[in-house]
Amino acid sequence: MLSLMERASLWGSGLGAVVSATALGREPLTATLCMTFFGGCCAFLIYESRRRATDETISAVGGFLRERRLARHDIDGYQQLVEIAAPLRGRAGVWALTELSHDPRLMDGLFFHARRREIAGLPEPGTEPLSWALASLHPNGYVREAAVAAMGRAPRFEFVPFLVERAVERVDAVRSAALAALRQIPAGASAESFARVAARRHAGDLAELWAIPGHEDS
Known part of the structure; x- marks a missing residue:
């Protein structure tokens, strides 16, 4: 789960990538670099969200196994x-x-x-x-x-x-x-x-x- 600040960053990075794409015809090199940067930010934030969700799931299952000690x-x-x-x-x-x-x-x-x-x-x-x-x-x-x-x-x-x-x-x-x-x-x-x-x-x-x-x- 992303924090409020991370959600804002993801939204901003997505918007930056879209805006950069509109400039491809005028400034192809700059636009490509900006798209790469903002796209990378989006990918990192999504990856980090999934990684944390997986860690939380592992922690929850591990906690269940430790606490329940199934007979x-x-x-x-x-x-x-x-x-x-x-x-x-x-x-x-x-x-x-x-x-x-x-x-x-x-x-x-x-x-x-x-x-x-x-x-x-x-x-x-x-x-x-x-x-x-x-x-x-x-x-x-x-x-x-x-x-x-x-x-x-x-x-x-x-x-x-x-x-x-x-x-x-x-x-x-x-x-x-x-x-x-x-x-x-x-x-x-x-x-x-x-x-x-x-x-x-x-x-x-x-x-x-x-x-x-x-x-x-x-």
Whole structure:
């Protein structure tokens, strides 16, 4: 959000750029320099406004996670978390994805309630990594499959917990897509990730992928 002074500066810079454009025929060099200057001022002010808005969003989400300290059975808390995270885009979305994926306690609770279909408002896959991750928890198998496919096309380490969850699910197509996506990501946290789902059906395929000995599907 721009302050009153910054709004006035943005309006003035925009007006300066327009006035400069009208002088292109008479003084092309001067007019071009003025347009560049005023246009640059506009771009900077807009960028600064968006940067501050993103920082405020990150601060708000971080504050929620620190203050709420979600317990596994806090359904309302996880519902609120999804409602806060789902609309995030750009830098804020990447930050939220990183925070979630690096917190096993949060992941466990989120997956638990998603499996029980207790969380409403899970998004469909959009164009953002965070939306793909959250969409992979959707109750509709076709949505989950599309989300996993999107993660497979642009693999990143933060997707691992979400892909592991899908690699042991009941729908064959989703499970196969998740295993294929995991093959593209170094298994740096394979032991920890596998431990969470080791007792689940189809965990054997994941154990085979990561060469974890002594495991068979239950």
